[in-house]
Amino acid sequence: MAALKYSRQRESIKEFLMTRKDHPTADVVYENVRKIYPNISLGTVYRNLSLLSELGEIQKLSNFGGADHFDGCVTPHCHFMCKKCGQVLDLETEDLNEVAEKAVKNFSGKITECDIRFFGICPRCMNN
Amino acid sequence: MAALKYSRQRESIKEFLMTRKDHPTADVVYENVRKIYPNISLGTVYRNLSLLSELGEIQKLSNFGGADHFDGCVTPHCHFMCKKCGQVLDLETEDLNEVAEKAVKNFSGKITECDIRFFGICPRCMNN
């Protein structure tokens, strides 16, 4: 496995994700990190987002529809997507993964992960 | 809203999906329906898969990484994706959506849907 070397771009991407409580797409990350490193390329952003999520330092939220979203917070929690504005929010829930895995019947494979997502209208869109 | 007209292509796409218990991607649907209608185009397959899922006659599973998968069975059930072979399978579970929605705390928006997905190793890959 390749050794990891420091890169200021990667550091900046991670820092940016930490400061956001929404869950930006790669493109949004790119636009923002570009304010600090104007020459950074989209390819580098994608490469580092992939790398960071393999390392478990960020979370990749695949397929809430269009582009992937990224979450700087890796403690397990559920997500909610607003069908009106497309925003992805964190949800506070009771511990669900255990419950979910217990609910599976007659399966002879091995379950290693469970992902629960909610859809609906977000608080902000409720008032419009 | 536009009136719906019969098309043998749409019929064939739906029939094909009904006979499959796995959850093929648009591309697999295309390859198979092509055996019956060699001139059908990928665009038509996509258009009809979209239409059928809007009509509620099939289910679109856009949550598993790469291409979308389609399920001819519309009764609610959970899905499992094998991390080794990429196959998407049905899972038999207790009724979970209700449990899940009750577990949400302190949320002032409105939840209309909940989607639970499982990942791991499928029975077939366990034996290899």
Place this chain on the structure above:
DNA sequence: GTTCATGCAAAGGTTTTGCAGATTG
């Protein structure tokens, strides 16, 4: 004959990749 569906091909959006040069250790 009007409307909708099709086939084709081009374009759209998102993500990955090859490569030469820059950076890190």
Place this chain on the structure above:
DNA sequence: CAATCTGCAAAACCTTTGCATGAAC
């Protein structure tokens, strides 16, 4: 100096769309 990372651009991938023709009603 060797290994990794970057910027750039091209390509890959999946899906949607415009348009002229064909099928359904």
